Amino acid sequence: YREAHRHYHTVRHLTWVVRHVEELAAGRELIDPEATIAAAFYHDVVYDPRRHDNEVVSAAVAANALGEMGWDGARIERVGAMVVGTSDHDLAAAGVDIDTAVLYAADLAVLAADPAAYGDYVRNVRREYAHVDDAGWNAGRGAVLQGFLDRPAIFEPALGLDSWEARARANITSELASLAG
Numbered sequence: 001y002r003e004a005h006r007h008y009h010t011v012r013h014l015t016w017v018v019r020h021v022e023e024l025a026a027g028r029e030l031i032d033p034e035a036t037i038a039a040a041f042y043h044d045v046v047y048d049p050r051r052h053d054n055e056v057v058s059a060a061v062a063a064n065a066l067g068e069m070g071w072d073g074a075r076i077e078r079v080g081a082m083v084v085g086t087s088d089h090d091l092a093a094a095g096v097d098i099d100t101a102v103l104y105a106a107d108l109a110v111l112a113a114d115p116a117a118y119g120d121y122v123r124n125v126r127r128e129y130a131h132v133d134d135a136g137w138n139a140g141r142g143a144v145l146q147g148f149l150d151r152p153a154i155f156e157p158a159l160g161l162d163s164w165e166a167r168a169r170a171n172i173t174s175e176l177a178s179l180a181g
Contacts, residue, residue, distance in 0.1 A: 001044070008124035009047040013110075017043070020106030024159065028098060035075055036099040038066060039082035040106060049128045059083040091156055101156035105164070108154060111171055112164035118171045138179045145172045145179075 001011045021040045025033055042062035046054050059080035066076045082100050085093065089104040096104075110121045129137055148154050154168050155161040 003047075005049070005128060006047060007127040008121055009044045009128065013044065014041065016109070017103075017106045020109045021102055024102045024105055028102070028159075030099045030102065031097060032075065032078065032099060035079050036082070036103055038062065039079045039086075039099075039103050042079065043083045043086045043103070043107060050131065055084045055087040089154075091151070091153060096156075098156075098158070101159060105155045105159055105161060108168070109164065111148070111154065111168035112161075113167070113171070115171065115174070118175075122175060138181075142176060142179045145176050148172055149176075 001009070001014050017040045018037060021036055025036065030036055039062070042058050042065070043055070044058065045061050046057040048054060051057075062079050062083055063076050066079060071079075078099075081095060082103050085096070085100060086104065086107055089108055090096070091101065091104065110118065113121065126137065132140065149169065149172055153165060155165050
């Protein structure tokens with residue numbers, strides 16, 4: 001999390017994701033809160049914007065570390081599935097339960113940040129993708145953002161994050177407009 005190429009996916013991001021998991025879990029009955037925290041911790045342990053398998057490799061790192069700590073295989077698989085799922089945060093995917101929905105919401109909470117914090121997030125992610133020219137960035141980022149807008153929900157509706165949903169959609173819409181220039 002302290003690698004030189006990281007500008008958004010840093011210890012700060014990790015801290016915020018874990019904090020959001022804890023906050024979102026409060027008052028909810030998660031299936032395995034410790035596994036959800038473990039998935040939050042490991043979800044970006046491998047992060048290289050030039051790779052396309054970060055989540056798969058992160059899940060393998062998690063499996064190794066959790067195995068060394070004595071976690072059983074089923075629990076390790078559960079953590080791995082949650083970590084891999086952060087590649088697209090697809091709520092419609094089979095197996096998305098309350099724990100996974102909480103993890104996805106925690107990871108995507110920045111989308112619902114106030115406009116200044118959202119702007120910082122966008123600038124830092126752009127720095128991570130400095131190797132991509134502006135046209136490639138605008139096209140790729142635009143496709144990702146439009147994908148979020150095209151979903152029925154960014155955050156699992158059962159979590160009751162209506163204000164997050166509204167702010168995320170407003171932030172994404174604004175960013176899309178700026179990309180179109």
